[in-house]
Amino acid sequence: MREESGRATAGLRRRDVLRAGAAGAAIGTAGLPGLAQAQAQAQAQGRGRIAFANGSAFDTMDPHATFDVGRVAYRLNLYDGLMRWLDNPPKIEPWLAESYTVSEDGKRYVFKLRQGVKFHDGSDLTADDVVYSMERILSIGKPVTALFTPLMDRGSTKALDRYTVEFNLKSASAIFIATLHDLYVVNSALVKRNERNGDWGQEWLSRNDAGSGSYVLQRFDPARGFLARRYNQHFLGPAGLEEIDFRYVAEVNSRVLGLIRGDFQGTDPYMPQDQIARLQADPNMNVMEAESTRLFYATFHHQRPPFTDLNFRKAVSHCFDYDGWINNILGGSVVRNTQVIPNPMWGAPKDVAGYTYDIDKAKWYLQRVQVPLREITVAGMIGYEQSMQAAALLQNGLARAGVQSKLLNEPFPVVSNKFRDPAQMYDMLFLWRSTYYADPHNWAGEMLHSNRRGNGNNGYYSNPEVDRLLDQALATPDQARRAPLYEQVARIAAEDAAALCVHNGKWYGPFRKNVQGVRFCPIGDGQEMRWLRIT
Amino acid sequence: MKTLVLVLGRLAWFVPTIIGLLAIVFFISHVIPADPAAFVAGENATPETIAAIREKLGLDKPLHIQFWHYLVSIAQGDMGRSIYTGRPVAEDLLSRLPATLELAIAAIIVASLIGIPLGVVSALRRNTWLDHGLRVVTIAGLAIASFWFAILLQLFFSMRLGVTPLHGRVEGWGPEPITGFYTIDAIIWQDPEILLDALRHMILPVTTLALPATATIVRFTRAGVLNALQSNYVLYETAMGYPRRLVVWKYVLRNALIGTVTQIGLIFGLLLAGAVVVEAVFDWPGLGLFAVNSILSSDYNAVMGFTLIAGAMFIVVNLLVDILQGMIDPRETR
Numbered sequence: 055m056r057e058e059s060g061r062a063t064a065g066l067r068r069r070d071v072l073r074a075g076a077a078g079a080a081i082g083t084a085g086l087p088g089l090a091q092a093q094a095q096a097q098a099q100g101r102g103r104i105a106f107a108n109g110s111a112f113d114t115m116d117p118h119a120t121f122d123v124g125r126v127a128y129r130l131n132l133y134d135g136l137m138r139w140l141d142n143p144p145k146i147e148p149w150l151a152e153s154y155t156v157s158e159d160g161k162r163y164v165f166k167l168r169q170g171v172k173f174h175d176g177s178d179l180t181a182d183d184v185v186y187s188m189e190r191i192l193s194i195g196k197p198v199t200a201l202f203t204p205l206m207d208r209g210s211t212k213a214l215d216r217y218t219v220e221f222n223l224k225s226a227s228a229i230f231i232a233t234l235h236d237l238y239v240v241n242s243a244l245v246k247r248n249e250r251n252g253d254w255g256q257e258w259l260s261r262n263d264a265g266s267g268s269y270v271l272q273r274f275d276p277a278r279g280f281l282a283r284r285y286n287q288h289f290l291g292p293a294g295l296e297e298i299d300f301r302y303v304a305e306v307n308s309r310v311l312g313l314i315r316g317d318f319q320g321t322d323p324y325m326p327q328d329q330i331a332r333l334q335a336d337p338n339m340n341v342m343e344a345e346s347t348r349l350f351y352a353t354f355h356h357q358r359p360p361f362t363d364l365n366f367r368k369a370v371s372h373c374f375d376y377d378g379w380i381n382n383i384l385g386g387s388v389v390r391n392t393q394v395i396p397n398p399m400w401g402a403p404k405d406v407a408g409y410t411y412d413i414d415k416a417k418w419y420l421q422r423v424q425v426p427l428r429e430i431t432v433a434g435m436i437g438y439e440q441s442m443q444a445a446a447l448l449q450n451g452l453a454r455a456g457v458q459s460k461l462l463n464e465p466f467p468v469v470s471n472k473f474r475d476p477a478q479m480y481d482m483l484f485l486w487r488s489t490y491y492a493d494p495h496n497w498a499g500e501m502l503h504s505n506r507r508g509n510g511n512n513g514y515y516s517n518p519e520v521d522r523l524l525d526q527a528l529a530t531p532d533q534a535r536r537a538p539l540y541e542q543v544a545r546i547a548a549e550d551a552a553a554l555c556v557h558n559g560k561w562y563g564p565f566r567k568n569v570q571g572v573r574f575c576p577i578g579d580g581q582e583m584r585w586l587r588i589t
Numbered sequence: 590m591k592t593l594v595l596v597l598g599r600l601a602w603f604v605p606t607i608i609g610l611l612a613i614v615f616f617i618s619h620v621i622p623a624d625p626a627a628f629v630a631g632e633n634a635t636p637e638t639i640a641a642i643r644e645k646l647g648l649d650k651p652l653h654i655q656f657w658h659y660l661v662s663i664a665q666g667d668m669g670r671s672i673y674t675g676r677p678v679a680e681d682l683l684s685r686l687p688a689t690l691e692l693a694i695a696a697i698i699v700a701s702l703i704g705i706p707l708g709v710v711s712a713l714r715r716n717t718w719l720d721h722g723l724r725v726v727t728i729a730g731l732a733i734a735s736f737w738f739a740i741l742l743q744l745f746f747s748m749r750l751g752v753t754p755l756h757g758r759v760e761g762w763g764p765e766p767i768t769g770f771y772t773i774d775a776i777i778w779q780d781p782e783i784l785l786d787a788l789r790h791m792i793l794p795v796t797t798l799a800l801p802a803t804a805t806i807v808r809f810t811r812a813g814v815l816n817a818l819q820s821n822y823v824l825y826e827t828a829m830g831y832p833r834r835l836v837v838w839k840y841v842l843r844n845a846l847i848g849t850v851t852q853i854g855l856i857f858g859l860l861l862a863g864a865v866v867v868e869a870v871f872d873w874p875g876l877g878l879f880a881v882n883s884i885l886s887s888d889y890n891a892v893m894g895f896t897l898i899a900g901a902m903f904i905v906v907n908l909l910v911d912i913l914q915g916m917i918d919p920r921e922t923r
Contacts, residue, residue, distance in 0.1 A: 072718075085618070111878075111882060113671075113673060113674050113882075114673065114676075116674075116675075119673070119674070119675070194643045195629070195630060195634075195638055195641055196629065196630070197629075197630060197634065199630070199634070199638060200630065200634040200635065200638060203635065203638065204631075204635075257670070257674035257675045257676055257677075260674045260675050261676065273762055273799070274672070275684065275762075275874065276676075276681060276684070277684065277685050277688070277874030277875070277878070277879065278874045279763075281674075281762055299762075301757075301872070302872075302874075303756065303872045304868075304869045304872070304878055305870050305872070307740060308743075308755070308756050308869075308870060308871070308872050310745070311743060311748060311755055312755055312756060312872075314748070315747070315755055317755055317756070365803050370660050425705075465885050466622070466628070466885070467625065467627075467628045467885065467886055467887040468621065468673045469625050470624070470628050471624035471627050473627070473629070473634065474624070474627055474639065505630065508636070509634055509635060527872070589673060
């Protein structure tokens with residue numbers, strides 16, 4: 055066994071207190087110098103309230119039912135996980151976990167839990183709750199299930215004692231710790247009491263709270279959002295704000311006007327660049343800016359000619375006007391990303407020049423294509439402006455190079471259905487790869503490994519050398535040894551034109567100026583409210 | 590008695606009409622090549638996970654079997670569960686229905702109260718500047734896009750003048766719901782502050798929704814009044830020396846309103862559809878946005894539930910219109 059984070063508790067607390075200032079991260083029970091004072095300050099100052107306008111509907115309060123960033127707020131604020139991603143660049147920190155050990159073969163993880171953590175109903179959070187939460191995730195068939203099913207089987211997680219839990223993986227996986235952020239722990243006794251017909255309490259939990267997080271659910275209306283009040287018994291101490299009000303506001307314009315008027319103090323960053331610019335120009339706004347890890351790219355259908363021909367893929371890669379896209383259409387709000395791993399992520403090679411907009415080069419490659427050319431389909435996603443705009447921009451370049459193409463925009467449920475079937479999948483599709491866990495495998499592994507074809511690897515790309523490197527990286531625990539493997543994968547994929555990599559997104563966090571203490575992390579989008587205070 | 594026969598006749602058609610409506614929506618929504626099981630399972634789900642979800646949801650069965658199962662559930666009062674939230678669809682719909690109904694009913698009342706008198710005045714002042722002016726306004730009311738008009742109202746009244754709320758049904762979370770109609774709930778809770786607040790919040794969305802409805806009512810009332818004014822009975826009553834006001838507002842309007850009332854019934858259906866835009870702009874937590882999100886995520890049970898509710902409301906409103914017409918003109922029930 056090797057000890058991975060024996061000093062995690064003290065380290066996290068000290069760091070958190072520094073970051074959150076007096077507002078949020080004081081620990082009541084730690085006994086560390088100054089913490090009691092910090093807690094008292096937090097309670098004295100933290101009477102604020104934030105109304106946050108969110109573009110995605112909070113249609114459920116079940117922490118295991120959703121996995122998207124758009125609805126991350128209730129998961130982060132009402133629930134705790136064993137580990138938590140914090141800050142940017144993201145760092146995974148022990149949260150409910152105090153420490154953990156890993157067996158030599160990398161398959162057995164034993165976690166020691168913090169003692170004295172209380173759920174919102176006052177009951178203790180124990181190893182049984184962690185086991186139940188993992189079993190629940192593996193059983194209910196929601197998006198987060200897909201994160202853990204490749205790693206472990208049902209029944210393999212065990213409570214060794216009241217505060218010790220053991221995970222047994224199918225095989226060694228360097229990303230297991232990275233994924234534990236999404237193991238939100240629910241109050242098993244409470245949920246079990248509300249199970250109906252073996253539904254793991256899904257119906258009940260969709261409207262109710264069974265967490266231990268910094269805030270306690272007060273009201274929930276799927277049409278409106280949720281209201282939560284500070285949980286003063288949280289293991290990190292009371293949060294900075296007394297109340298958080300997350301409202302579903304579908305229209306971008308309404309979110310922006312509401313923010314300008316002061317009805318809201320913050321909103322999500324998913325809005326066109328002109329709206330960001332409008333907010334940046336307002337003296338009452340503080341639009342925070344950070345490079346994130348959200349790759350925008352287009353798939354190539356590697357099983358369907360002419361995309362089976364490398365020369366054709368390279369030709370198409372030279373038909374996209376990258377500079378025009380980034381500087382003119384998106385106003386410089388994103389950064390060119392020449393390969394599959396976002397630039398700020400470790401494991402991203404810095405020496406991949408990537409493709410440029412060069413119609414002459416495209417024509418040169420087209421002349422060397424060995425398979426018959428035909429009209430290709432370039433798809434975008436309805437409701438995602440950038441996806442549709444990029445498809446149109448590429449079509450223009452393709453026309454200049456002499457490649458016939460047609461545009462097809464479809465809603466995401468239709469698109470996600472076509473992912474699964476190579477016969478239905480588009481020739482090309484513009485989409486994003488978000489940060490589900492901050493590890494290069496989130497991009498390189500999920501997008502390129504042949505065992506992910508149809509579920510992540512949506513271009514049905516297959517390269518035995520890439521598979522070998524990815525498998526090796528996954529079985530290697532040491533980040534320093536993994537990084538060169540991912541760099542190599544990214545280089546091969548770029549040379550192979552595995553996908554048309556366009557840009558890495560920036561995060562724009564629009565808040566009013568009196569909101570302080572926002573901690574942006576690509577996994578939580580700056581929506582963990584416990585750090586905030588209103589001045 | 591005639592009214593009762595009319596109601597029973599309409600109710601007899603209610604069930605087959607609804608079944609036909611559900612069948613159309615069911616088969617059309619399943620023709621779209623979307624797989625809710627794949628959507629629910631997420632981007633990285635394995636084919637086995639998706640297949641398991643599909644089986645659990647009954648989506649692996651032939652379409653006609655799925656439809657039959659759905660009809661049986663409906664007959665038992667069960668609208669099914671949302672694929673995404675796991676909650677009963679009826680619960681989700683009923684929590685949103687009052688918001689949409691409150692908006693639509695307020696809009697139709699405002700449109701009628703303004704539209705009918707203006708239509709009468711427009712007809713009586715035919716081909717005057719007033720009539721021409723009203724024509725311009727009503728055509729504009731029909732032509733202006735609701736989305737654009739709503740944002741314009743927000744920018745002017747909420748942002749520039751600051752006299753109306755920008756969005757939402759009330760400040761904060763509103764009263765504990767009893768009926769779900771905030772105005773009624775506020776009265777039940779005897780809370781005049783919330784009542785006023787709810788009414789203030791209704792001003793802009795109701796104006797947006799009522800504008801095209803008002804325009805339609807003005808045009809139909811005007812046409813009806815003009816038609817009635819040319820009738821022999823009006824000529825006779827005028828010749829008999831009946832006061833002009835009595836002739837117009839009692840006899841002419843009664844006959845002229847038959848077409849208008851029919852139109853109001855149809856407008857109510859359009860208001861439910863038009864509420865989607867208004868709800869989106871004004872952050873109004875009603876059925877419209879729920880329907881759009883359900884359609885986009887292929888939440889079949891939710892889409893069907895919305896169809897059922899909207900269809901039933903439309904039928905009921907038009908039944909009421911028929912009864913009203915019978916009251917205005919008994920010949921209509923023959």
